[in-house]
Each structure stands twice: as C-alpha cells, then as structure tokens.
Amino acid sequence: MNETVVRWGIVGMGRFGAVHARAIAGLHGSRVVAVCSRDDERRGRAVQQFAARGFADYRQLLADPEIDVVSICTHWLDHYEIAVAALQSGKHVMLEKPMASTREECLAIVNAARQTESYLMVGHICRFDPRAALAKEAIDAGRIGRIVSMHAKRNLPKAPGWLRLDKTSPLMGDGVHDADLMMWMIDRPPSRIYAKNVRVNEFTYPDIGWAMLEFDDQAIGVVETNWCLPENAPTVIDARMEVVGERGSLTIDCSHTGLNILDEQGMKMADTDYWPAIHGRQTGVLSDELSYFADCIRLAQPPTVVTPSDAARAALVMLTAESSAQAGAPIDYADPAELT
Numbered sequence: 001m002n003e004t005v006v007r008w009g010i011v012g013m014g015r016f017g018a019v020h021a022r023a024i025a026g027l028h029g030s031r032v033v034a035v036c037s038r039d040d041e042r043r044g045r046a047v048q049q050f051a052a053r054g055f056a057d058y059r060q061l062l063a064d065p066e067i068d069v070v071s072i073c074t075h076w077l078d079h080y081e082i083a084v085a086a087l088q089s090g091k092h093v094m095l096e097k098p099m100a101s102t103r104e105e106c107l108a109i110v111n112a113a114r115q116t117e118s119y120l121m122v123g124h125i126c127r128f129d130p131r132a133a134l135a136k137e138a139i140d141a142g143r144i145g146r147i148v149s150m151h152a153k154r155n156l157p158k159a160p161g162w163l164r165l166d167k168t169s170p171l172m173g174d175g176v177h178d179a180d181l182m183m184w185m186i187d188r189p190p191s192r193i194y195a196k197n198v199r200v201n202e203f204t205y206p207d208i209g210w211a212m213l214e215f216d217d218q219a220i221g222v223v224e225t226n227w228c229l230p231e232n233a234p235t236v237i238d239a240r241m242e243v244v245g246e247r248g249s250l251t252i253d254c255s256h257t258g259l260n261i262l263d264e265q266g267m268k269m270a271d272t273d274y275w276p277a278i279h280g281r282q283t284g285v286l287s288d289e290l291s292y293f294a295d296c297i298r299l300a301q302p303p304t305v306v307t308p309s310d311a312a313r314a315a316l317v318m319l320t321a322e323s324s325a326q327a328g329a330p331i332d333y334a335d336p337a338e339l340t
Contacts, residue, residue: 012074122311144245152178161227165203170225
C-alpha cells in the first residue's frame with residue numbers, strides 16, 4: 001500500500017455512494033481512484049468528477065491492484081456477496097450498514113474478516129457523532145449510574161421515507177442505528193425482543209416500526225422509527241435518545257441542527273452535522289468516520305470503535321425484531337457463538 005495516500009474504490013454510486021466519494025475526496029491523505037456502477041450515466045459522471053477509473057462490474061474493481069480499500073454503498077441485500085469477495089481479494093472494506101440481510105450472511109462476513117489481514121468496518125456513523133460519543137464517555141465514567149431505561153426515536157417526513165420503503169424497513173434502515181447505540185451504551189445485547197410494525201401505505205415495507213429490547217430484566221430500551229411524518233415537518237430527521245440511569249440521565253438530541261431556513265416551501269432544517277458541504281468541501285460526521293478508518297489502514301491498527309462483531313450484532317438484533325413483528329410475539333435473543 002502507498003505509505004502516504006490511501007486509495008479508495010467505491011462500489012455503488014447511488015446517492016450515498018456519491019456522498020462517500022465527496023467525503024473521501026475531501027480527506028487529507030485519501031483519494032478516490034476507482035468507482036463502480038452498473039448505471040452508465042452515474043459511472044461516467046463520477047469518473048469525470050473524481051478523475052477516477054470506472055468499472056461496471058465490482059469484480060473488475062476488486063482486481064485492480066492500485067486500490068487499498070473498498071467502500072461498499074450498494075443496496076443492503078447485495079452487501080454479503082461484495083463484502084466477502086472484497087475481503088478475499090485482500091482489500092480493506094468499509095461497508096455501509098446494515099451489515100447484511102440474514103443471520104447467515106452476517107456471520108459469514110465476520111468469518112471472512114477473521115480469515116484475512118484486511119480490516120473491515122461497518123458504517124455505524126452514530127458512534128462517530130460527538131453527541132453520542134460524549135454520552136458514551138459519560139456513561140462509562142459512571143456519571144448516571146447503571147442504565148435502567150432507554151428510548152430512541154429516528155423518524156422521517158414522508159418524502160424521504162417513501163423513497164426508502166420499497167428498499168428497506170424503518171427498523172432495518174434507521175432502527176439499527178439506535179439498537180446499536182443502546183448496546184454500545186449498556187455494553188451488552190438484549191435478552192428478549194418484541195416488535196410491532198404498522199403499515200400506513202402500500203409499499204414493500206411497513207411505514208412504522210417499534211421495537212422493545214429487554215436487557216436481562218434490568219433495563220429496557222425502546223426503538224421508535226416512523227417514516228411517515230407530515231410532509232411539512234421541518235426536521236431533516238427527528239432523532240433523539242434519552243438514557244436514564246439510577247443516579248442521573250442524559251439526552252442526545254439530533255433533531256435540531258441549529259440552522260432553520262424559511263422559504264416559500266415552508267420551514268426546513270439544514271444538515272449541519274453529518275455531511276454538510278462548507279466552502280466547497282464536504283465535512284461532518286461521515287468524513288470523521290471515513291478518516292478514522294483511513295488512519296487505521298495507514299497505521300496498521302485494526303478499528304476498535306466499530307468491530308465486525310458489533311455490526312453483526314446490530315443487524316441480528318433488528319432481524320430478530322422483524323421476526324418478532326411478523327410473529328406477533330417476543331423472541332429471546334442470544335449472541336451466536338461466532339460473535340463471542
């Protein structure tokens with residue numbers, strides 16, 4: 001690997017692949033050298049914008065010896081095949097969440113990562129949000145005592161929600177963030193999960209999902225995801241988490257971005273946190289996450305903020321929640337042996 005520049009290839013140039021590419025292009029010591037998309041127009045646009053090589057087949061990109069790390073931003077149902085192939089090709093892998101679509105696929109990705117010297121990190125971006133990270137530090141320092149209750153919401157107005165409901169469910173698309181944060185905060189998986197989905201419109205997936213996570217009868221967490229807020233809701237994403245301990249509590253409020261813009265279309269909050277563009281350069285939490293992984297590669301230090309087991313556990317818990325919603329009953333949960 002080049003000692004000074006981490007060379008990235010991006011698989012999947014939809015909306016989020018383009019966001020990744022812009023973030024990486026703005027990082028010191030990183031470069032987008034290749035992109036992959038089956039869409040000729042998207043691929044051509046990215047090749048021109050980033051002066052990168054273009055591939056229609058991800059296997060051709062993986063065969064390129066001048067790529068150090070692959071960022072996988074495809075539909076989550078395609079994660080397994082591409083991630084395993086990338087790890088087996090010797091590339092480091094940045095994989096967008098959720099890790100994969102089944103228990104078997106998640107565990108196979110974890111196993112593939114263990115069988116190579118390459119690093120794998122899944123994009124649980126909320127662990128890099130300063131608000132969540134500082135909350136974790138306060139909890140670990142004992143400032144609120146033993147956690148007894150958690151409640152998180154991560155809700156969307158109809159327009160962005162409806163764009164996603166034929167691709168993924170609210171619990172898998174957004175609830176996985178809060179399930180992961182809860183397990184990170186309390187430092188263990190739930191012992192039982194009960195979930196309920198509500199269908200408002202006729203999309204592939206229900207519009208609303210709630211999940212209750214029980215932690216050995218000592219604590220409870222509630223994950224709320226609603227992708228059909230009113231169109232005129234001002235928030236980009238209505239995200240907030242409250243954590244209550246025996247001696248105190250804390251609140252992580254991501255709903256208010258600090259910038260409200262009122263125009264003829266009404267009041268909207270602009271993103272100032274996750275991937276805002278400032279002075280022609282994309283910044284924010286996503287850039288911090290990608291920079292962290294690039295530094296891990298450059299320094300030959302395995303990533304510890306998000307491990308493959310952490311990411312697999314978050315996906316498995318939400319897959320269990322979906323099974324509970326379908327069954328209409330609670331389901332006991334225990335980590336598979338592969339994660340311990």
